[in-house]
Every structure is written in structure tokens, then in C-alpha cells.
Amino acid sequence: MTATLFRDDAYAEQCDATVLRLDEGCVVLDRTVFYPTGGGQPGDVGELHWADGARVAVVGTVWGEAGEIVHRVAPQARLPAVGNRVRAAIDWPRRHRLMRYHTALHLLCAVVAAPVTGGRMAEDKAHLDFDIDMSRLDAAAIEQRLAALVEADLAVEIGVIAEAELDARPELVRTMSVQPPRGQGRVRTIRIADVDYQPCGGTHLRRTGEVGALRVGRIRSEGRRNKRVTIVLDEMPS
Numbered sequence: 001m002t003a004t005l006f007r008d009d010a011y012a013e014q015c016d017a018t019v020l021r022l023d024e025g026c027v028v029l030d031r032t033v034f035y036p037t038g039g040g041q042p043g044d045v046g047e048l049h050w051a052d053g054a055r056v057a058v059v060g061t062v063w064g065e066a067g068e069i070v071h072r073v074a075p076q077a078r079l080p081a082v083g084n085r086v087r088a089a090i091d092w093p094r095r096h097r098l099m100r101y102h103t104a105l106h107l108l109c110a111v112v113a114a115p116v117t118g119g120r121m122a123e124d125k126a127h128l129d130f131d132i133d134m135s136r137l138d139a140a141a142i143e144q145r146l147a148a149l150v151e152a153d154l155a156v157e158i159g160v161i162a163e164a165e166l167d168a169r170p171e172l173v174r175t176m177s178v179q180p181p182r183g184q185g186r187v188r189t190i191r192i193a194d195v196d197y198q199p200c201g202g203t204h205l206r207r208t209g210e211v212g213a214l215r216v217g218r219i220r221s222e223g224r225r226n227k228r229v230t231i232v233l234d235e236m237p238s
């Protein structure tokens, strides 16, 4: 099992860890800051460094079996032995963009009052699908309400809810296609002031102001119950 440091601190860019298991093109550590693909959020990429100065690129991160997180590396990569110490460092600019998109999707969820039928984010855009009539989706109005929530610079807080309570309040699961991970008796939640509250396992910003400027890129029908709203972030001044 890999300790999920990104859940407690999404801003951790690197950590030291011990190699638990190696496989062709796969490295499993005892702890990691690398987020594994899930909940519509792509897995992290980055680098593993070992003590002798060698480094290997991590090209993706996924869940393995039994709570393991698998760092994918080139099959020919020279790897450390099991038990060795490594430093795991994510591609932070990429992750931060994904955190901005992820947090923005929570705001989009709050702005469009309709069931969410799907969602996904990438480095350059993100979307949610809603079960709603097209005539009720107005790009300018959505942009205006999103901008107000960003401007309000609301706190984004991590919490937990008991599985039994979640079962009694199914309306909290906003994204029908993305059920939160179960089995520990408790499920992680994300609360954005009184705007959004739902179970979510992803990585988020601390405050909505950090999302920055964004616009609605496109609104398109992807089927009877899927009306897709795509958002695009403007580049942050660095």
C-alpha cells in the first residue's frame, strides 16, 4: 500500500520514499506525491531521483492492486533496487494547472444546476457533461457566475464523511460517472464555502482565487443526457 501524500497536501511537489516493488516499467513506493489517474483527473508525471544522482522520468501514474500507486517509467530505464531511498518529484507546473482546472470544475458544478453525467480535465481544457436542456446553458452567464466565484476567493476545505451518511445523502454525489473510492468506512469530501460540497479524491487549490481567469470554450451536445460545457483557463502571469 502506498501512502497518498497528495491527499493531505496537494501542494507537496516532492517527497522522499522507499522503493517497495519493481516491475517492468513500474515503480511502487511506500509513499508518494504523485496523483494516480482517477475521478477525471490525469495522473502526474515527473521524475524519480536516487541517491547516486541518477534520475528517471515518470511518464504516468496509476492505481495498482491493493492500494499501490504505480509510477510508470520507460521499460529500459535503469532502476534502483527494492529498499532503496528515492526522491519523487512531480511536474509541478502541470499539476498546478490540473488543480486549477479541477477546482474550476467544482465551481462549474455549482453554477449549472443540473445532474452531472461525466467530466474530465486535461492540461489545456476541462469539461463537465450535464443532463440539461441546451437552451438553459448560456456561456456568457456561466462565465460571469464563475468569475464571481473566483473573485470571491473562497476557501476550499478537505473533510471526511462516513459512508453510511453518504448513503443517506446520495445527492452529494454530483458526478454520476465518478463515484468516490469506498471501503475505508469514510469518504473524503471537498467543501467550497456554501457553494459546493461533495465527495472527491482529487487535488484542489486552497482558494478559488487561485483559479484565475477562465472562459467557456464551447457548449456542445454529446447526446440526449450529455450537454458538454468546456472551460479554458487563461495563462497566469508568472
Ligand SMILES: [Zn+2]
Pocket: 102, 106, 190, 200, 201, 202, 203, 204
Ligand atoms: Zn474535486
